[in-house]
Amino acid sequence: MVQVVIWGSLRSAVDGAVQVEVEACDFRGVLAALARDYPGLRAQIEAGVSLSIDGKIYREAWFTPVHADSEVVLMPFMVGG
Amino acid sequence: MALDTDKREFKIVGTRPLRPDGIDKVTGRALYGADTTAPGMLVGRVLRSPHAHARIVSIDASAAEALQGVKAVITAADFTTANNSHSQAVLDNCMARGKAMYHGHGVAAVAAVSEAIAKQALKLIKVDYEILPHVTEIEDALKPDAPVLYPDKPAKRVPEGTPANVSHVTHFGHGDLEAGFAKADKIIERTFRTEATHQGYIEPHACLASVSPDGKGDLWCCTQGHYNVRALCADFMGMDASQLRVTASEIGGGFGGKTTVFIEPIALALSRKANKPVKLVMSREEVFKASGPTMSSVTDVKIGMTKDGRITAGYANLRYQCGAFPSGTIELGAMSAFAAYDLDAVKTDGLNVMTNRPREAAYRAPGAPTAVYPVESVVDELCQELxxxxxxxxxxxxxxxxxxxxxxxxxxxxxxxATLEAAKAHPHYSAPLGPNQARGVSCGFWFNFGGNTSVSLAVNVDGTVTLTEGNPDIGGSRASIGMMAAEELGIPFDKVRTLVADTASLGFNDVTDGSRVTFAVGLATIKAARDAIQKMCARVAKIWDIDPEAVVWEDGCVKPAGDNAGQYEPMSLAEIAAISVKTGGPIAGHHEVNADGAGVSFGVHLADVEVDPETGHTSVVRYTVFQDAGKAVHPAYVEGQMQGGAVQGIGWALNEEYIYGADGRLQNAGFLDYRIPVASDLPPIDTVILEIPNPGHPYGVRGVGETPIVPPLAALNNAVSRAIGVRMSALPMSPPRILKAIKG
Known part of the structure; x- marks a missing residue:
């Protein structure tokens, strides 16, 4: 199981929790589990999100592994100028 | 791809070779967006809305179409529906569909044999508008009785009860704010305002489009991301991506403003209809009115601090105005505001509100400067008070x-x-100040990222290397990428030529944004070079008739791995390349990656100003930028990024602003009335590069392009506030505003 930190404006979709636990072993699995277990997150996940895994920010990196002790933070999809 | 663990002595990385684009740019040989021509080319022009908000009842183009020399007239009806809501907003911003959403919004376009005829044709297009109430300011757009931009399309992901013009709501943070503020000896709350600014790139948007009757298309344009241009335009035109080739021109500045499309789909649609190539170039007035400035903002900040300077809690409520289409930039601002601090209790609330202004585009570290400015200003005020x-x-x-x-x-x-300590130790920080002078300090932060990247590296038979990448060079990337290839291959930099390929010649590349190119393309280049090295090692092992494991690559040569491998004279890249056709054919390396691990970046700026109490005019008398670059590949370009960010920030802080009249029309669409800094306004910008290696890159490289625009707003605000003895809280700090503050 992996603990995923949810950013503030999405917490209403996870009953106000700061973090939730999902069964996943990689980037894709985390997002799939979040969308499955918390349907209120689906629209945001489909619109685009990033994941910070152990301090590194990943975008669309399906096969990046996550472990039970990984720090996983759901973040908006990052863009720049 | 992690930092190389063996500590290496760089031979080329970290040096300052001549810029590969320098001669072309100073002699006028470089081809920019407007420089491409084609036989039989037509001139395109866009008819733009004179109203801030109006329903388009009808468009009658019959008189324009009948004018001799007019070859095509198009409207939104000439495009397909985009394949998602984000792309649809991009398309609707190019050409109004049903409603004109802001002053300058395109409503129709013509292609004609001359500019004079095109202009004449625009006057013959009859548009019947039903004028609607408009709103251009943040606080007005949030009022319950504000004109609503999209009454039939409420935002999907905002809480119930949110004002109708709000497209995004966001919150970040952790800890107990109330408990944090209770520990503070001093709390300051203040509201800050910034006005919309433009990136101010000198080259206007320009393109040449050619669509043939068999459906194949070519597009030449100035852009930060031609693969993105291809994806968007192919979608809008109903074309397969493979049938549209996009070639990026040399670019005269982008800074985020050229990460999307404004005129490119219009030129393509005109070309398809006219069956002729069409060139479309924005005037400066159009650039201001109808490209993508940054947002304006209103932010409330509250910070608590103990007497000895520990921040106990920080809160910010940010409201960004993003123009007439939804935008998520507020999320980046709300994440950046307090990123420089280690806080037990911190919270940011944010929203993006839509107004009848042009659609916001990215501008260097989008969202961060306007978020960091109020926080760093209040931190400075607390320091001053305590x-x-x-x-x-x-x-x-x-x-x-x-x-x-x-x-x-x-x-x-x-x-x-390390950056703060470097600033503290620098002579600038302890230099004496004169009358009416003061010094301002600010930190800045940006995330940086990597992204999708393709690189191809060909070893030529004469021992030179051609490197092909797919990101327009907006800040010296051809130099830094070529240097990394030369470093890895052990050959002189002038033996490598780096070219930016068109979309048909190389795999996909993300846009040049997010300070990603030197990091991600550099990383892919190193991998491509190592791929070529592996092939060269295999060739030499075959020549020597030993195992591939028995050779190593050192100093640009293949050598026996040890005495057991046998005695052979090392073979250089040039020697291997010269006989490559006999040993198995051409040698090349390539790499495709979605790069991660970019590593965040911090900077600290020191600004000394002198304010004339009679006129309110601010002179920047000394300015120093300190920034962590991870590893500066070509330090002169890194310094250029740091200086350029500082200059743009100085303009943002002191003079630049979009000014709208009560009629919702932009009042200052030109460089005479929208004042960017020129060389005579500025002191030399000193730079100090810190090199704390990024663990996510083999050479330790971090992106450097965006962070430098984050600190200047607060650095200038803090300096001016200290100089005049009044805390300023609105940008730009133009002379009338400063005089008003001085006089109370």
Whole structure:
């Protein structure tokens, strides 16, 4: 199981929790589990999100592994100028 | 791809070779967006809305179409529906569909044999508008009785009860704010305002489009991302991506403003209808009215601090105005606001509100400057009130390895403390100040990222290397990428030529944004070079008739791995290349990656100003930028990025602003009335590059292009506030505003 930190404006979709636990072993699995277990997150996940895994920010990196002790933070999809 | 563990001595990386684009740019040989021509080319022009908000009842183009020399007239009806809501907003911003959403919004376009005829044709297009109430300011757009931009399309992901023009709502943070503020000896709350600014690139948007009757298309344009241009335009035109080739021209500045499309789909649609190539170039007035400026903002900040300078809690409520289409930039601002600090209690609330202004585009570290400005200004005010040194306070509270960032993750190796210490030790910080002068300090932060990247590296038979990449060079990337290839291959830099390929000649590449190119393309280049090295090693092993494992690559040569491998004279890249056709054919390396591990970046700026109390005019008398570059591949370009960000920030802080009249029309669409800094306004911008290696890159490289625009707003605000003895809280700090503040 992996603990995923949810950013503030999405917490209403996870009953106000700061973090939730999902069964996943990689980037894709985390997002799939979040969308499955918390349907209120689906629209945001489909619109685009990033994941910070152990301090590194990943975008669309399906096969990046996550472990039970990984720090996983759901973040908006990052863009720049 | 992690940092190389063996400590290496760089031979080329870190040096300052002549710029590969220098001669072309100073002699006028470089081809920019407007320089491409084609036989039989037509001139395109766009008819733009004179109203801030109006329903388009009808468009009658019959008189324009009948004018001799007019070859095509198009409207939104000439495009397909885009394949998602984001792309649809991009398309609707190019050409109004049903409603004109802002003054300058395109409603129709013509292609004609001359500019004079095209202009004449625009006057013959009859548009019947039903004028609607408009709103251009943040606070007005949030009122319950505000004109609503999209009454039939309420935002999907905002809480119930949110004002109708709000497209995004966001919150970040952790800890107990109330308990944090209770620990403070001093709390300051203040509201800050910034006006919309433009990136101010000198080259206007320009393109040449050619669509043939068999459906194949070519597009030449100035852009930060031609693969993105291809994806968007192919979608809007109903074309397969493979049938549209996009070639990026040399670029005269982008800074985020050329990460999307404004005129390119219009030129393509005109060309398809006219069956002729069409050139479309924006005037400067059009650039201001109808490209993508940054947002304006209103932010409330509250920060608590103990007497000895520890920040106990920080809160910010940010409202961004993003123009007439939805935008998520507020999320980046809300994440950036307190990123420089290690805080137990921090929270940011934010929203993006739509107005009848042009659609916001990215501008260097989008969202961050306007978020960091109010926070850094209040931190400075607290320092002033408590009699504390502003750099000491920042050092006491600085984020460092292991800090839980205000936006969630825990930082790895970061360079903020080293950057602050460098600023503290620099002679600038202790230099005496004259009458009416003061010094301002600010930190800045940006995320940086990597992204999708393709690189191809061909070893030529004469021992030179051609490197092909797919990101327009907006800040010296051809030099830095060529240098990394030369470093890896052990050959002189002038033996490598780096070219930016068109979309048909190389695999996909993300846009040049997010300070990603030197990091991600550099990383892919190193991997491509190592791929070629592996092939060269295999060739030489075959020549020597030994195992591939028995050879090594050292100093640009293949050598026997040890005495057991046998005695052979090392073979250089040039020697291997010269016989490559006999040993198995051409040698090339390539790499495709979605690069991650970019590593965040911090900077610290010191600004000395002198304010004339009679006129309110501010002179920047000294300015120094300190920034962590991870590893500066070509330090002159890194310095250029740091100086350029500082200059743009100085303009943003002191003079630049979009000014709208009560009629919703833009009042200052030109460089005479929208004043960017020129060389005579500025002192030399000094730079200090810190090199704290990024653990996510083999050479330790971090992106450097965006962070430098984050600190100047607060650095200038703090300096001016200290100089005049009044805390300023609105940008730009133009002379009338400063005089008003002085006179109370």
């Amino acid at each position: 009699g504390l040194d502003p750099l000491d306070v920042r050092l006491k509270n600085a984020a460092r390895k292991g800090t839980k960032a205000s936006y969630g993750p825990t930082f790895d190796d970061i360079g903020l403390v």
